[in-house]
Amino acid sequence: MVLSLHMPxxxxxxxxxxxxxxxxxxxxxxxxxxxxxxxxxGLVVFILFLAVWSILSYGGLVNPVFLPTPTAVLATAxxxxxxxxxxxxxxxxxxxxxxxxxxxxxxxxxxxxxMGSLKIMEGAFEPIIGFIRYMPASAFIPLLILWIxxxxxxxxxxxxxxxxFQLTLMIMDVTKNVQNELIEVSYTLGAKKFQVYTKVILPxxxxxxxxxxxxxxxxAWTYLVVxxxxxxxxxxxxxxxxxxxxxxxxxxxxxxxxxxxxGLLTDMIFKGIYRASFSWMRKDGF
Amino acid sequence: MAANAPKLEIKDxxxxxxxxxxxxxxxxxxxxxxxxxxxxxxxxxxxCGKSTVLRIVAGLxxxxxxxxxxxxxxxxxxxxxxxMVFQSYTLFPWLTVKENIVFGLKLKGLxxxxxxxxxxxxxxxxxxEQFGGHYPIQLSGGMKQRVAIARAxxxxxxxxxxxEPFGALDAQTRNIMQEVLLKAxxxxxxxxxxxxxxxxESIFLADxxxxxxxxxxxxxxxxxxxxxxxxxxxxxxxxxxxxxxxELLYLIREESLKSV
Ligand SMILES: Nc1ncnc2c1ncn2[C@@H]1O[C@H](COP(=O)(O)OP(=O)(O)OP(=O)(O)O)[C@@H](O)[C@H]1O
Ligand SMILES: [Mg+2]
Numbered sequence: 001m002v003l004s005l006h007m008p009x010x011x012x013x014x015x016x017x018x019x020x021x022x023x024x025x026x027x028x029x030x031x032x033x034x035x036x037x038x039x040x041x042g043l044v045v046f047i048l049f050l051a052v053w054s055i056l057s058y059g060g061l062v063n064p065v066f067l068p069t070p071t072a073v074l075a076t077a078x079x080x081x082x083x084x085x086x087x088x089x090x091x092x093x094x095x096x097x098x099x100x101x102x103x104x105x106x107x108x109x110x111x112x113x114x115m116g117s118l119k120i121m122e123g124a125f126e127p128i129i130g131f132i133r134y135m136p137a138s139a140f141i142p143l144l145i146l147w148i149x150x151x152x153x154x155x156x157x158x159x160x161x162x163x164x165f166q167l168t169l170m171i172m173d174v175t176k177n178v179q180n181e182l183i184e185v186s187y188t189l190g191a192k193k194f195q196v197y198t199k200v201i202l203p204x205x206x207x208x209x210x211x212x213x214x215x216x217x218x219x220a221w222t223y224l225v226v227x228x229x230x231x232x233x234x235x236x237x238x239x240x241x242x243x244x245x246x247x248x249x250x251x252x253x254x255x256x257x258x259x260x261x262x263g264l265l266t267d268m269i270f271k272g273i274y275r276a277s278f279s280w281m282r283k284d285g286f
Numbered sequence: 287m288a289a290n291a292p293k294l295e296i297k298d299x300x301x302x303x304x305x306x307x308x309x310x311x312x313x314x315x316x317x318x319x320x321x322x323x324x325x326x327x328x329x330x331x332x333x334c335g336k337s338t339v340l341r342i343v344a345g346l347x348x349x350x351x352x353x354x355x356x357x358x359x360x361x362x363x364x365x366x367x368x369x370m371v372f373q374s375y376t377l378f379p380w381l382t383v384k385e386n387i388v389f390g391l392k393l394k395g396l397x398x399x400x401x402x403x404x405x406x407x408x409x410x411x412x413x414x415e416q417f418g419g420h421y422p423i424q425l426s427g428g429m430k431q432r433v434a435i436a437r438a439x440x441x442x443x444x445x446x447x448x449x450e451p452f453g454a455l456d457a458q459t460r461n462i463m464q465e466v467l468l469k470a471x472x473x474x475x476x477x478x479x480x481x482x483x484x485x486x487e488s489i490f491l492a493d494x495x496x497x498x499x500x501x502x503x504x505x506x507x508x509x510x511x512x513x514x515x516x517x518x519x520x521x522x523x524x525x526x527x528x529x530x531x532x533e534l535l536y537l538i539r540e541e542s543l544k545s546v
Contacts, residue, residue: 184346185376189390189441190366199393203380280380280421 068250076250093224093235100159101220105213108168116175117201133165138226150231162223167216174208175201207278214270221263291358292319293477294445299352301338311502312338315351318496318505320477327480327488328496335503336481340449344370356444366390369438373450375430377422383433384418390441408436411470428459432466439470445477461519464490472516489530490522497537507537
């Protein structure tokens with residue numbers, strides 16, 4: 001079954017297939033391979049994964065109470081989408097993730113830039129942030145509930161705590177990596193200290209900042225479930241917890257896959273922004 | 287200001303770096319002057335403090351002792367009156383060639399029209415008219431340094447400081463760049479302080495070559511170069527050129543023997 005998926009549709013992919021089996025290009029470190037081969041490799045692994053799942057579930061090797069069939073999961077997904085509250089749960093969860101993440105970014109980006117460029121700021125904040133970031137965000141939940149109750153601010157705070165400290169330190173590193181000579185040359189061209197930030201440090205760190213946001217937004221999604229496990233009455237995490245209580249593995253899987261897709265989509269959006277904004281980083285200029 | 291007053295005056299400038307392993311004297315008390323429009327090259331072995339002198343003049347490093355006077359006024363920190371070209375590539379990668387050239391003019395608040403005029407002039411001077419819209423990543427090393435020179439000149443500084451700007455280029459490109467620079471210098475009448483450890487380069491470009499001793503650096507000798515101007519590549523094959531080269535090589539050898 002897996003092999004039949006390789007069946008080449010055109011002469012071009014036939015050659016590539018030959019390349020794959022007979023050549024060693026794909027086994028050379030750092031060597032570029034064709035786009036088709038690259039995508040095919042990803043597709044094959046994905047299909048392999050689905051195949052294992054299918055064999056286990058359709059084949060009756062695993063009790064459906066633990067692992068439902070792909071079709072059952074699809075049916076549940078459609079049902080939740082049309083009759084259930086999947087969409088509203090997505091909306092609620094997305095709002096929480098976005099709000100917590102935005103708060104982290106709005107404070108973390110300027111703070112990280114200052115820490116990366118001013119030794120006094122690094123000296124002041126690096127020790128405490130480096131310390132807190134090793135404290136698990138989930139362990140703060142009881143304290144947060146005590147302080148601000150069970151409402152939306154608590155959920156957003158968990159996301160904030162989960163992303164803020166890492167984000168700030170990553171932005172600091174990005175800023176530190178700005179080539180010092182670029183700053184020096186801007187001084188000799190007449191830049192004042194403030195202009196060094198706006199004309200050099202910021203544009204030079206921007207690609208790194210966007211990339212950092214992409215990565216930390218991904219983490220924000222993983223903190224969502226943690227935030228919604230305790231004291232939530234809506235959201236994807238809540239949906240997953242409820243499904244677990246009522247032995248609905250299909251619903252759990254729908255929840256997990258939904259979070260995965262949302263994470264993937266935001267990742268792609270950030271990558272799109274990156275590509276569109278930083279053509280100066282590519283030789284071909286596209 | 288008197289007509290024959292020096293453009294740049296370096297008075298007893300010394301530099302000691304404090305490091306974990308103690309103190310390094312990078313530069314012993316050094317004095318020299320450069321007159322208006324003069325092209326001076328500083329020649330010296332690696333680590334003798336050439337970059338240190340230049341960075342002190344640029345205001346990027348503070349001298350431990352002494353003073354630097356530009357047009358009779360003591361310098362204090364970096365400023366647009368002293369343009370700088372580094373050995374490493376320092377074009378702003380997110381700006382096009384044209385935007386790089388007018389970076390300083392934009393800071394000064396010149397209008398778009400004025401900036402376009404200046405950019406056009408310098409693009410032509412460095413022979414990169416076709417590349418105004420390119421990004422630095424799309425340029426060769428030699429092209430990048432041409433733009434860096436144009437960027438510094440476009441800002442109209444009182445003096446141009448160059449720290450081995452052609453050090454990373456291959457011999458062919460280096461020769462061409464030297465000619466491009468001389469052309470730009472002749473046109474702009476700028477005072478230039480140029481650092482190199484290439485003997486040929488120091489002679490070909492300079493009105494005066496300042497030879498430095500090995501570390502801790504100090505000025506060893508000033509060698510005036512009276513080759514005719516404008517100079518072309520062919521001057522490197524003349525007996526006069528060879529004579530200067532011989533003299534400098536002899537002085538350098540004397541220096542290296544001392545340190546052995
Ligand atoms: N920031 C610094 N801290 C400590 N020591 C330094 C610093 N900068 C330079 N030095 C030391 O000062 C001495 C002179 O350095 P400098 O860079 O001026 O030499 P140079 O003549 O430019 O050498 P090169 O030809 O290799 O560029 C060297 O011994 C160097 O190690
Ligand atoms: Mg140097």
